Amino acid sequence: MEILRYAIYRFGTMLLTLLVVSVLIFWIINLPPGDYLSNQIAEFRASGQESLVAKAEFLRQEYALDKPLWQQYLIWMGFLPGPHGFSGMLQGNFGWSFEFDRPVSEIVGDSLWLTVLVNLAAVLFVYMVALPLGVIAAAKSRTMIDYTAAFIGYLGLATPNFLLALILFYYGNKHLGLPIGGLMAPEYEGMPMSWDKVKSILLHLIVPTFVIGTSGASAMMQRLRANMLDELGKPYVETAVAKGMRPSRMLAKYPLRVAFNPFVADIGNLLPSMVSGSVLVSVVLGLQTIGPVLLQALKSQDMFLSGFVLMFVALLTLIGTMISDVLLVLLDPRIRYEGRDG
């Protein structure tokens, strides 16, 4: 009951925060002087293409870019009706991308699920690698296993992502026939899902997952190891041993749960940091994720597009922190969020 109430309360705060964040995001993307259309207009003017200037002017009015900033914001969010029936985010209208000359929803559509796919793969990879390795490294601390895991982890950390990707692509292609770049073989693009397509996607995901995931995995592994080492000396671990549990189960059930606390706290950061962390990777590896779109949109001040993507990432972050706050209570029943003497 309490947890349910807390979750609902937390959801409320999330919406509130989202509102604040939306104001800030809007402000930030409008921070650089001008906007896409005025830049375009200036450029058209400078190069004497008056014809295009008129068109851009028209778009400016169409999307209320000539209004004061606060009105623009309200229209963008959908609190105020825009000119010509332009409605805002709340009504599900994400606006128009000037750069791509298409509605925002159309552009981000594909990339969104690819982003989620790539990052999900990376998150899965991180957990699948880091969890067992971190636990083993702690249980067998100061052994060859521990040192090897640390070494490989740091090797991954110390290699710049792009270099790592190049190495993996190059040798992966040479010796294993792995594909270079992309997220699926081009022939499957736009085809309905099939077994072969899935295989192709998985094959293409190997290197990006590895590249995006290694740094996260080794970071998580080392921290987990440290936290586990702290727990291993505690009496409750001895109790569990005295019960005759298998070490692997014992570790996973008791100390891991305590050691996991800092990681649950950081769940909120997992997706967004990978989204933004994978921007550069995506750009250099040619993945059709949201990252390159965002970069492009930001550079050209394509405000509806960048605004939507940023709001999306912000939403992910907020949902993540919300989940992590709720999970924390579930993970550790002692945790209360009340004040110290409340």
Next chain:
Amino acid sequence: MTQDNRYVDDAPFDADASLREVERKDLDAPNWLLVWRKFRTHKLGLISGIFLLFCYLMLPFVGFVAPYGPNERDAEHLFTPPQSIHLFHEGEFLGPFIYPLTSEADMETFQWIVKPDLETPKQIEFFCEGSKYHIAGLIPSRTHLFCAPDGATLFLWGSDRLGRDIFSRILYGAQLSLTVGLIGITVSFVLGIFFGSVAGYFGGRIDWVINRVIEVLRSLPELPLWLALSAAVPSNWSPVAVFFIISIILGILDWPGLARSVRAKFLSLREEEYVRAAEMMGASSGRVIRKHLLPNFMSHLIASATLSIPAMILGETALSFLGLGLRAPAVSWGVMLNDAQNLASIEIYPWTAIPMLPIIVIVLAFNFLGDGLRDSLDPYQQ
């Protein structure tokens, strides 16, 4: 064995024997000394610590150790592979020497063909005059520990595409890579620990406020910030100054992650009985956080700090993509690696990727140092 099957100890018995006294000296030993004593027994940690100390102490004197200057080019020897140092020439001991190299462009493969001249060994000179440098950035000097013999080159780890000595550049690069990045870590740790512990320990309204700030900070995109910065940084700022600012900003943006971990852990730790006990004794909040909560999260903090180091050293490689990283003529490992980010460096000139090695070595050293520290702070290992 006495009567009725009973065992009775027959040693003389003194009930109050041996209430051992501790030596006053030990009692007065400050805590760090005890930790240090323990740390000394952690071989790997000790070695790593000494190694790092050595590295840092050497930073002001890299000019002396490096045979070349950081941007000294040898147009005749581009992409020279690492040169090995020999001791025996045709069975005769000559002391350390090298064979001079001649490089020639192969117009078929477009690689440089490097041929050693096996006839004329040239001895490496020691304590010799070479290019000018400044000890600790202040005292000018020309004396180098060792230099290339006249008319020959000495590229211990090869040369890059402009004919610069990679070994020397790595040494000079350490000056930046080992220092500036750490500032960001410090900033982020100070902020993260402070806000995290306040939020976690006090909970309630303070926690709420700090958490909303964290959420907002987290939700705000970094990318536009970097883009804006890259346009806004004044052009005539030195690359190091730009990098300095950036690493501080990196630190400022980085703290929420740590803060959330600290908070979560403290929310749980503050319910522990010993925290209650300390509070009941009247310990101030600051004291409880410092003396009771933080030590119990030390392992995580140490591990996190170690892990941030490669991220900070390499952070610039990602940023230079946006035109914000360090750039020539400043030398850092990140800059060097940036130059190596292409296929040719992997396949044809692998030595240009050598800067990865010092990064790994440094990070591993920090890791083992941290591990040693962790162990010597761990009561269960005492």
Next chain:
Amino acid sequence: MQPLLSVENLSIGFGKSEPVVRDVNFSVSAGETLALVGESGSGKTISCRALLQILPRAAQIRSGRMLFNPNGDPVDLATLSSRKLRHIRGNRIAMIFQEPMRSLSPLHKIGNQVAEALKLHGRISDSDAKRRVLEQFERVGFPNPDRTWRSYPFELSGGMRQRAMIAMAMVAKPDLLIADEPTTALDVTTQAQVLGLMKELQQETGMAMILVTHDLGVVANMAEQVVVMHKGRVMEAGPAAPILRAPAHPYTQKLFHAAPKIPDPVAQDRPVERDLILEMRDVAKTFTMRAGKAWAAPQKVQACAGLDFSLPRGKTLAIVGESGSGKTTAARIALGAEAPDAGGQVLFRPTPDATPVAVHRMDRKQRRAFQREAQMVFQDPYSSLSPRMRILDTLSEPLEIHDIGGASERRDRAGEMLKMVGLPTDMLLRFPHAFSGGQRQRLSIARALMLNPSLLICDEPTSALDVSVQDQILSLLEDIRDAQNLSYLFISHDLAVVARIADEVAVMRRGLVVEQAPPEELFHNPNHPYTKALIAAQPTPDVNRPINLKLVAQGAGSPEHWPEQFRFKGSDAPPLVAMSPDKGSEATASGHKVRCHV
């Protein structure tokens, strides 16, 4: 017959220092109980842990064999592979740890942790396991097994956690049960119940038992064999009866001599005290359980209700009572560590004529001043010591907090205090985990005394101490009380201790005070059925006068079976009323109160 377990020449040491256990020999056969008694810190726990190979990391077995022979095929536990050991642990040999509060995982529900012991060895369905565990809970005296199943360890009282631990060790029906001071946190009736249960199981399955205890009464009632340890060595070992009757070794003699007894009544004139240092008025406390279902209303637990205590300056108020009856809660409220439910009041007078401070709503300055004056010895010393702080720092911390003395003075005082509680000063540099249970308890006392408080709340301060050390500590407490006019709120299960130290005793049951009187009144003229049961259940160290565990375990039974006068249902308990003076003592108001219908 081959003994089930025989330990030969066992020596254990920490690091490079002298061994803490030297040449220990003992053996125990199936169906037999071996009592391990001895000085606190003499290596009992370490020896037991060695059997299961769960020694602290720094400890090594220096020599010796531990032959375990469940089925005619002896194995040496010291050299067994960890795989084989796994099948023995929990299944063949189960252990009840001395400090149950720390030995349970804080994040898992009790039911889960206990049932696991069953599921690990042998297939059993979830519902079967739950049924058996609940049954076991019932048998170790949980009034509400279902709630216990759903509780987290921190939601249980000390004694309840200990019983959970016992249940966990016993559900699997091991061949050998190692019980390391299993009943220290239990009141005597519950203790009797648990001991009875062990006996029962022993008869049922032929289980052997190693029972570490300080309570010679328990030894007398339970053990066939006794091993007496002192400073890591066995002083005397053999069958229980002769040793108890005629201890041969000087240490044993000394030990037995120190065993406290409830003294005979001496009529005392007690003037009515007006100078109350602590007053609690109508204090109650309700907890909300954590483990609720997301959609169900949260479950409330009433820990205590209607508490009215007044503690005169320089006196000792003792609270005894059933495990889980709210004693600790009351103590914590008295100290301001927990806020009472609305309406309750806690008043503290630092000096006789000062205006009382309301402990339940102090401002910062008042709180600080109060904390300088009032200290607590926690029931669970292990948890209350910061695991990453050396004892030196822990002991000097209170002084540091209140900014008393210089660094070296603080250290001197810490060393002095440590000596006063009977520990060598070289332990100052250790961390809390490197102590025995009894030693930690003494550390806790030492820390509480560091500040020279005027009010000391002791939550079972001597439960883990052997009788001779306990005697030493009690004398210390008495001396300080007399010298500094210190007042105690003293919680204990040991009636003999209470009888010795208390000026007034309150008996609690299920969150209520059922009877309150000066000790001589209470022990010799108990009125309430529960008090009567309690006194009857106190074991005596006399092999010739065994108590009937079964009988006393029933204790006072449920209120329905009580005499009309005391009977109540649910929460509508009768009020606490002053007793008319007994015929024997003609004195004025003796201060004897009992909860009954008038």
Next chain:
Amino acid sequence: PTLQESEFWKAEVDLGHLPAIGDRLPEVPLVVDLETKGRTLGVQGGTLNTMVTRSKDIRQMVVYGYARLVGFNENYELVPDILESFEEEANRKFTLRLRPGHKWSNGDAFTSADFEYWWKHIANNDQLTPTGPDDFLRIHGELPQVSFPDATTVVFEWSQPNPNFLQTLAQAVPPFIYRPSNYLKQFHQDFASAADLQGEIDYARVKSWAALHNKRDNMSKFDNPDLPTLQPWINATAGKKIRHQFVRNPYYHRIDSNGVQLPYIDTVEMEIVAGGLVAAKSNAGEAELQARGLDFRDIPILRKGEAAGDYRTQLWSNGTASQIAIYPNLNTADPVWRDLFRDVRVRRALSVAINRAAINKSLYFKLAKPGAMTVLEQSPFFDQSLRDAWAQYDPAMANKLLDEAGLAEKDGYGIRKLPDGRPMELVIETAGERQEVENALQIITDDWRDVGVKLIMRPLDRDIMRNRVFSGSSMASVWFGWDNGLPQSYTSPIYLAPTDQVFYSWPKWGQHYQTGGLAGEAPDLVPAMRLMELLEEWNNATDANGRAAAWREMLKIHAENVFAIGIVAGAPQPVVVSHKLRNVPEKGIWAWDPGAHFGVHRPDEFYFEGGDG
């Protein structure tokens, strides 16, 4: 020659979906004479894989296809291509004659009506083109008389000469002065019924019919597969994809002397790949023809993969006037620097302080041509003395020039002081995309330091850099030299005059010209003004000699004034060519304009040995 049906379309022809080859070709197809070009006759078939780095680069297919009304041949002479012929009178009247029977890729007839549709209903429709026809059609503001005497004739006539008209039509991305009217009419208000049009507008989710028309009418973006084309390959892939397929145009107007319709290659597959991976993928043999995205520094790795990847790496030379050029911004906002840069002595000093030979050796294996920015050898205006002008390595002279320019004072680090006392720190902004630029600047940093000038390099994002240059915030920048390093006398020298902001030395002057004086500043340096005059002279010249004279003088002014400091020119451009691919020239020039990259080499004549690839 007897015409041969293509295998690719045979099934369609047999089914009757497509007319037979004879009916698809114009009455007079363009018969290419491969032998005289030194090429071999090929066979149809195969798929050519190539890569681009951005999704909008599919428009490269229009560039590579290079079917133009008139186009350059490999000697950079203008020849009719889609046109059967053209006549030109004094650069004032142009008569374009179409091939009778020529058809769009969907079978619609290609006639003067398509020109008319463009002229009347697009160029002069104020909703589609609010400002009227393109600028290259305006001579001093005057638009041509356009007439359509018959179905195959179109006449453009001006009262003053428009010497640039035909060259513009031959550009890599030409202005299309014809449109598939039959297809586009369904989106045009003047032709489609209001109801139909509204349906289409709603379907396309655009605001107006004009937007819809513009969206469908993308001759140069090449992203509408429904839009008929005259190019050799037609887009067969809709939407934003990783791989775009282009299939042979069944109505293409060129055949070989065997009667085989071009292009030889059936399909082109263009994959969109991250820039950094082009070399890796080429090395793995994933491209049959690739030059875009490959750089000089990729050559060793490309050579290394030749055997395994079954390709060869040919080295063409780059057609830009300079591979690396430094543009001191004569319009920079900083007044001190602006005055300095306007002092020709400073520009010359900076130029002669550079050791170009060292750069050539370090970066280009001595394969490029060190020297100032001027036209390349292939141009008739090439003059070695222009390339050598102020391009010698002479630090002493540089020092002298700088001293003379009033920069004699130096600070403690040996850096000269500006007149206002600041150290002479010259910030050069780069797009940070090419490592060779960074390396060259590294070398130049050392060279300049020797003459007391501190160079600070600042890599920026390409767009950010452009904007900074245009607004005058940047001091100096690095870019390629003039795109067209191969001008002929008929090539307009407009890019040599201060008429365009993209010449980073004079963004403001360029803006001034481009906006007709609305923005920017008027050129105020004598040589710059002279350049404008010469441009006018070229425009008004009536013969090749007059134009050549204008050209020569303009080049000379550039050489003398060092408006941009060229470093090296003609760097090798690696071109990966599959072993199976034929007719790809060994040596070529990789140039955008004129040349359209592969365009002038006519990729429709490339073929796979045996027809499979």
